[in-house]
Amino acid sequence: xxxxxxxxxxxxxxxxxxxxxxxxxxxxxxxxxxxxxxxxxxxxxxxxxxxxxxxxxxxxxxxxxxxxxxxxxxxxxxxxxxxxxxxxxxxxxxxxxxxxxxxxxxxxxxxxxxxxxxxxxxxxxxxxxxxxxxxxxxxxxxxxxxxxxxxxxxxxxxxxxxxxxxxxxxxxxxxxxxxxxxxxxxxxxxxxxxxxxxxxxxxxxxxxxxxxx
Amino acid sequence: xxxxxxxxxxxxxxxxxxxxxxxxxxxxxxxxxxxxxxxxxxxxxxxxxxxxxxxxxxxxxxxxxxxxxxxxxxxxxxxxxxxxxxxxxxxxxxx
Numbered sequence: 001x002x003x004x005x006x007x008x009x010x011x012x013x014x015x016x017x018x019x020x021x022x023x024x025x026x027x028x029x030x031x032x033x034x035x036x037x038x039x040x041x042x043x044x045x046x047x048x049x050x051x052x053x054x055x056x057x058x059x060x061x062x063x064x065x066x067x068x069x070x071x072x073x074x075x076x077x078x079x080x081x082x083x084x085x086x087x088x089x090x091x092x093x094x095x096x097x098x099x100x101x102x103x104x105x106x107x108x109x110x111x112x113x114x115x116x117x118x119x120x121x122x123x124x125x126x127x128x129x130x131x132x133x134x135x136x137x138x139x140x141x142x143x144x145x146x147x148x149x150x151x152x153x154x155x156x157x158x159x160x161x162x163x164x165x166x167x168x169x170x171x172x173x174x175x176x177x178x179x180x181x182x183x184x185x186x187x188x189x190x191x192x193x194x195x196x197x198x199x200x201x202x203x204x205x206x207x208x209x210x211x212x213x
Numbered sequence: 214x215x216x217x218x219x220x221x222x223x224x225x226x227x228x229x230x231x232x233x234x235x236x237x238x239x240x241x242x243x244x245x246x247x248x249x250x251x252x253x254x255x256x257x258x259x260x261x262x263x264x265x266x267x268x269x270x271x272x273x274x275x276x277x278x279x280x281x282x283x284x285x286x287x288x289x290x291x292x293x294x295x296x297x298x299x300x301x302x303x304x305x306x307x308x
Contacts, residue, residue, distance in 0.1 A: 027297035030290070033221050033308035035301055091306050142305030150303030197303040201296055 003057040003069070009184040010054035016191040017047030017084075020198055035091055042087035046191075049081030075121045082124045082131070088158070089131040092138040125169035132162035150197030160190030221294070221308050224260060226250045228291045231270060231283040240273050240280030 021043030028036040056073030060066065136158035143151035164187030171179035218226070230249040235241055241249075247257055261281060264270040269287035273280045283291070294308070301308045 023300065027293070027300055027308070030293035031221065031297055031308060033297065033301070035306050035308045036297060039301070039304065039306075088304070091304070139305035146302060146305075148302045148305075150299075151305050154303050154305065198300060201300045201303075 003061050005181055006069075006184065007054060007057045007061070009181075009188050010050045010057065012188050013050035013191055014047050014054055016188075016195050017043050017050060020195060021047055023198060023201065038087045038091045042084045042091070045084030045087065046081050047084075049077045049079075049084065051077075052080060053077035071121070075124065078121055078124045078128070082128045085128045085131040085135070085161070088135045089138075092135060122169060122172070125165050128165045129162050129169065132158050132165060136162060150200070153193050153197045157190040157193030157195075160186050160193060162190075164190060219307050223250065223252060223256075224264065225291065225294045225298070227252075227257070227260060227264065228269060228283055228287050228294070231281055232288065232291060235282070239275050240271070240282040242278060242280055246281065 021040055024036050024039040024043055027033065028040050053069075053074055056069045056077065059073075060069050064070075136155050139151050139155040139158060142148075143155065164183045164185075167179055167183035167186065171177065171183060227246060227250045230246055231241055234249060243254070243257065243261070246252075246261070247254060250257065252260075261270065261272075264287070265272045265281075267286075268284055269290050271282045271284050273282060298308055
């Protein structure tokens with residue numbers, strides 16, 4: 001059980017992300033709202049990303065036992081989480097994120113095939129950081145309009161996720177240090193902060209109605 | 214500055230009017246809904262047609278004109294709408 005802490009933290013991340021994703025999914029099925037659809041994709045992606053990394057550590061601990069997690073599994077998990085962070089940012093109308101020209105779009109994807117998985121992880125973590133920072137700022141701005149206290153908790157949660165991604169990225173400089181476990185703890189703290197206001201939404205009286213949009 | 218309303222919010226406003234703010238027990242007329250929900254006639258006609266076809270509103274013929282009342286499904290939808298508006302508000306979003 002060399003990676004017990006990593007396994008526990010990734011499992012918690014998977015469960016929290018899954019719970020919020022299911023709640024957003026129930027909301028989408030009841031209302032047909034595109035915003036809730038985007039949140040459903042976002043949190044299912046984040047949850048799946050944690051699950052992939054958790055599976056990687058479990059396989060390493062109980063099957064391969066080489067002492068290090070396969071790098072491509074870690075990169076894959078982080079890439080899937082980045083998709084989730086993108087949909088959170090996209091929900092805040094991040095429409096200018098991609099260039100309009102199809103040429104630039106195609107060229108923009110090209111570098112992803114020319115770099116190693118370690119460099120890809122750098123790219124995904126830095127993109128995640130930018131998306132999360134954007135989401136945190138937009139959520140805080142919306143709090144100034146609505147004065148909904150839940151938005152503070154969500155903004156704090158997104159900020160913690162951003163900081164966690166930054167520290168995870170920086171841990172490449174000091175690979176054997178405590179930076180990576182700290183980044184994981186901060187990310188889980190961020191997910192818990194996201195979950196606190198969401199957990200207060202009463203779902204017990206909601207009925208599914210498949211006939212609605 | 215006027216607040217932008219999403220399509221979902223307009224539907225929520227119409228359903229809330231037919232639930233909480235009726236002129237009389239027979240339901241609300243189109244003119245009344247236009248005034249209360251602050252929406253154009255052409256747009257509300259399309260929305261009312263959809264809401265009736267989805268079973269969220271009941272359409273009643275009354276003295277040569279139509280009146281609209283919220284159905285039980287409409288009440289459940291409105292409850293879900295308020296619940297998930299709160300959910301999305303926490304993320305600084307509108308449904």
